[in-house]
Amino acid sequence: xxxxxxxxxxxxxxxxxxxxxxxxxxxxxxxxxxxxxxxxxxxxxxxxxxxxxxxxxxxxxxxxxxxxxxxxxxxxxxxxxxxxxxxxxxxxxxxxxxxxxxxxxxxxxx
Amino acid sequence: xxxxxxxxxxxxxxxxxxxxxxxxxxxxxxxxxxxxxxxxxxxxxxxxxxxxxxxxxxxxxxxxxxxxxxxxxxxxxxxxxxxxxxxxxxxxxxxxxxxxxxxxxxxxxxxxxx
Numbered sequence: 001x002x003x004x005x006x007x008x009x010x011x012x013x014x015x016x017x018x019x020x021x022x023x024x025x026x027x028x029x030x031x032x033x034x035x036x037x038x039x040x041x042x043x044x045x046x047x048x049x050x051x052x053x054x055x056x057x058x059x060x061x062x063x064x065x066x067x068x069x070x071x072x073x074x075x076x077x078x079x080x081x082x083x084x085x086x087x088x089x090x091x092x093x094x095x096x097x098x099x100x101x102x103x104x105x106x107x108x109x110x
Numbered sequence: 111x112x113x114x115x116x117x118x119x120x121x122x123x124x125x126x127x128x129x130x131x132x133x134x135x136x137x138x139x140x141x142x143x144x145x146x147x148x149x150x151x152x153x154x155x156x157x158x159x160x161x162x163x164x165x166x167x168x169x170x171x172x173x174x175x176x177x178x179x180x181x182x183x184x185x186x187x188x189x190x191x192x193x194x195x196x197x198x199x200x201x202x203x204x205x206x207x208x209x210x211x212x213x214x215x216x217x218x219x220x221x222x223x224x
Contacts, residue, residue, distance in 0.1 A: 032209045043114075043200050043215025044153065072183040087152070091209045096160055097168060098143070098208040 004088045009105040012082075018075040020104055022088030025069040031092050033064060035073045037084040038103070044087065047073065078108045116216035117199050123191040123223045124200050128180075131186040131219050133201030141204040142184040143168075143213065144176065146197040153200065159184055191223045 007025040012018040034049040048055055048062045050071070055062045061074040075082055085106065087103040117132045135142065140161045145153040145168075155168030159178040173195060175187040184203075188195060198220050202213040 034208075036213075041198070041218070043218055045204070045215070046212030049209075096141070096166070096207055097155055097158060098213060099155060099169070100145075102152050105196070110194075 004090055004101050006086075006088050006101065006104045009107070011107050011109055012075075012078045014072065014108055015108050016075055018078040018082065018106060018108070020073040020075075020086050020088075021070065022067060022073070023070045024087065024088070024090045027068050027090055028092075029068075031090045032066075033062065033071050034089040034091060034098070035060070035062065036081075036087045036089065036100075037080075038087070039084040044100070047086075078106075080108050080110065082106065083108045114201055114203055114214050114216035116199075116219045118219060119217065120220050121222070123188075123221065125191060127191050127222060128187070128189050129191065129221075131188070131199055131201075131221070133184045133186065133216060134182050135184075135201075135203040135214070136182065137182060137203060137205070137214065138157035139205050139214075140181070141207065141213075143204075144174070144184070144186045145200045145202065146170065146195075147200065147218075148197050151192045156186065156199075162169065180209065188221075193223050195221065196223045197221060 011012045035047040036043045036044040064071045086102040114135045124171040143158040153171045157176040159165045201216045204213045
């Protein structure tokens, strides 16, 4: 599976959009981009995933560049409860394993 | 909705002791996983299973064993506990391969080896 690079930490103002970048320059054509988050001491929680097209659900939006070498997770209106570590993961189609990197520690401030 | 249930939630072991972390899911998921998370670090995959009777090693399998005799249960066995195994252990499950949908995680089991 392709390696991902994320900034170690970032702050965001409550009520503003949070844009979390992820670099996956070695991604191949059949690899998906997944985002999970882990709120303090809890098990990780699925957020969203995509292959080529941009995706949106009730939690977030995922923007994947045309060359697929990077993506951005957007939390449209960050709340204090969005403070968490966010993991960007790339996984092959029919891959059996989900491998977590270091993630981005996001702190939402009032 | 129980989802993924892990027991115990907390445990203290002495060096050299053995124990089993239990994991049960009630979603009829084929795939199950064990991860460990050391303080301030990301999750590392220990073992995973793609169905009853089938298990495979992850990134950090040494010192652990697993079995998958039923779809619902995926216990993790620690033999001869060592301080390096002090960690939080997470069990997870998914209906199919992890690229086709989300993993559901348990609440974690916090293990301290003294």
